[in-house]
Amino acid sequence: MTKADIVNEIAKNTGIERVTVLITIEAFMETVKESLVQEKNVYLRGFGSFVIKKRAQKTARNISKNTTIIIPEHNIPAFKPAKELSLAVKK
Structure with a gap:
């Protein structure tokens, strides 16, 4: 499953626009990455x-x-x- 597949599934299941879901997932991944870089x-x-x-x-x-x-x-x-x-x- 790719990121696009995840975005499509969440958008379909929640009724939220795909663009909003994509922005949210990108922000989540960036936050996790920044935390790991800071050794958290x-x-x-x-x-x-x-x-x-x-x-x-x-x-x-x-x-x-x-x-x-x-x-x-x-x-x-x-x-x-x-x-x-x-x-x-x-x-």
């Missing part, structure tokens, strides 16, 4: 959490050059589904 987790009860995970520094190998490189510590965004969502998907 986003919790949506019953749906899931957008969290920042810290990856530790590690040593990796470049096989083609046969050298080792150090990958520094860094943050990555992750989504952790709520228990209700996980159970619904399993059924």
